[in-house]
Amino acid sequence: MSTIKTLCAISVSTLTCLLLATATAWAEERTCRGTLGKITVDNLRVPPSATCTLNGTRVKGTIKVEVGATLRSAGIIVIGNVQAENARHVGVLDSSRVGGSVQLKQGGSATVSDSHVNGDIQYESNKAQLRALRNRVGGNIQAFQNRGGVEIRKNVIDGNLQCKSNNPRPVGGGNIVGGNKEDQCARL
Numbered sequence: 001m002s003t004i005k006t007l008c009a010i011s012v013s014t015l016t017c018l019l020l021a022t023a024t025a026w027a028e029e030r031t032c033r034g035t036l037g038k039i040t041v042d043n044l045r046v047p048p049s050a051t052c053t054l055n056g057t058r059v060k061g062t063i064k065v066e067v068g069a070t071l072r073s074a075g076i077i078v079i080g081n082v083q084a085e086n087a088r089h090v091g092v093l094d095s096s097r098v099g100g101s102v103q104l105k106q107g108g109s110a111t112v113s114d115s116h117v118n119g120d121i122q123y124e125s126n127k128a129q130l131r132a133l134r135n136r137v138g139g140n141i142q143a144f145q146n147r148g149g150v151e152i153r154k155n156v157i158d159g160n161l162q163c164k165s166n167n168p169r170p171v172g173g174g175n176i177v178g179g180n181k182e183d184q185c186a187r188l
Helices: 002-026
Strands: 029-031 034-036 043-046 051-055 063-065 070-074 082-085 089-093 102-105 109-113 121-124 130-133 141-144 150-153 161-164 171-173 181-183
Touching (some): 063 070, 082 089, 121 130
Parallel strands (some): 034 051, 089 109, 130 150, 141 161
16 A cells, blocks of 8 residues: 555656646747837847847746846836846836846846835946836845946835945945945945
């Protein structure tokens, strides 16, 4: 009897894994060049050097902004993250909602304003102007090793406000922080 129970448990586990793998395979990645309005997509990719404008678009997964690409978005809903590495510009504006984090590394400029981010806003090693303005952030705002200027103003942050090794030093103020204001952002 115990052999039958063990085989049944293995069969159920295998079936569950197969169903999850099939569901993942069905998730499609949409490539964006141009403008998308109020539609729903699974995952979204802005390919190298392209410009993508999103107006009220819903993304059930993640947005990835690739090398030299630009993302302009207003009123979007993203269940996952907004991720950019070596992007030219990223804008997440006007009542946008991000279920995960906004993560921008080694790129150009970025603005996240008047939006709700459940996770973190992370700016790391970027070379142009960065802004985080009037957002509701469930995690942390982190700015590390940026070289184009960072402005962090009037955000409500559940976690920490952390800034380190930015040149010039970040500017701003009026942030309400549930955790700690640290290093270069101690007075913001």
